[in-house]
Amino acid sequence: MTDTRVYPLFVRTAARTGGAATRRHAGLMLAGGALLALLLAGCSGAEEPTPTDSAAATGEASADPTTRAEPSSSPTPTAEATGSPIAQLCGDLLTLQDVYDFNPNYGTAPNYSPTADGLAETATTYNGLTCGWSNQTSGELIEVSVVAPNDVLMTTLKQQADADSQAVPTYGTPPAVDGFFTYAGGVGQAQVFTEQYWVTLSTSAFFEPGDAESLISTVLSHLG
Structure with missing residues (x-):
C-alpha cells in the first residue's frame, strides 16, 4: 500500500517543481520572442541611403558636359569710295x-x-x-x-x-x-x-x- 502521507507531499512537490519549470520555459520563450522582434524591427526600420551632394553635382555636370560658345559678331565692312x-x-x-x-x-x-x-x-x-x-x-x-x-x-x-x-x-x-x-x-x-x-x-x-x-x-x- 502506498503511504498516503508521503504521496500528497510528493505530488505537491512535483507540481510545484513542474510549475516552476513551466514558468521558466515560458519566460525563456517570451525573452527569445522579444529579442527576435527587436532584431526584425532593427532590420525593417533601416533608412534607404540618400545620394550625397557630390553625387548630385556630378549628375548635373554630366547632363551638359560642354558649353556652347556664342558666335562673334562680324565687323561691319567699310564702304567703298565710288x-x-x-x-x-x-x-x-x-x-x-x-x-x-x-x-x-x-x-x-x-x-x-x-x-x-x-x-x-x-x-x-x-x-x-x-x-x-x-x-x-x-x-x-x-x-x-x-x-x-x-x-x-x-x-x-x-x-x-x-x-x-x-x-x-x-x-x-x-x-x-x-x-x-x-x-x-x-x-x-x-x-x-x-x-x-x-x-x-x-x-x-x-x-x-x-x-x-x-x-x-x-x-x-x-x-x-
Whole structure:
C-alpha cells in the first residue's frame, strides 16, 4: 500500500517543481520572442541611403558636359569710295552755243581722251563723264568732268581739293557749292562740289579763278 502521507507531499512537490519549470520555459520563450522582434524591427526600420551632394553635382555636370560658345559678331565692312554713272552727255553739260559764247574759237574735240594724271582721268575711275573742247586756232583743250560720288568718295575728294587748292567762294555759296582753284604746271584747274556732283574744268587757258567762272556757272545750271 502506498503511504498516503508521503504521496500528497510528493505530488505537491512535483507540481510545484513542474510549475516552476513551466514558468521558466515560458519566460525563456517570451525573452527569445522579444529579442527576435527587436532584431526584425532593427532590420525593417533601416533608412534607404540618400545620394550625397557630390553625387548630385556630378549628375548635373554630366547632363551638359560642354558649353556652347556664342558666335562673334562680324565687323561691319567699310564702304567703298565710288561714283554712280552719269546720265547726261557732253552736249548736256555745255552746248555748242555755250562754248561759242565763252570763246568763238572753241569747238568740239572729236578725238578727245583725258589727259594723263589729270582730274578728268581721275573722274573716269569713278564712273565719271569726261568731255573735251578745243580751240580751233591754238589747239588749247578745255576738259570738263562730272562725277556723282558716294559719301566716302565725296569726303575724300573734298579733303584733297582743300589740301591742294585755294577756296573760291565766287563759284557758289557754301555748303551748297564749294569751289576750289589751283594753277600748276601751266594748267589751271577749277573744282566745284555740290550735294550730288564733283565738277572739274582744266585748261591751259585758265590762269586765275575768274577765268573759269562763267563755264562753271553754265555747267552747274545744266546739272540742276
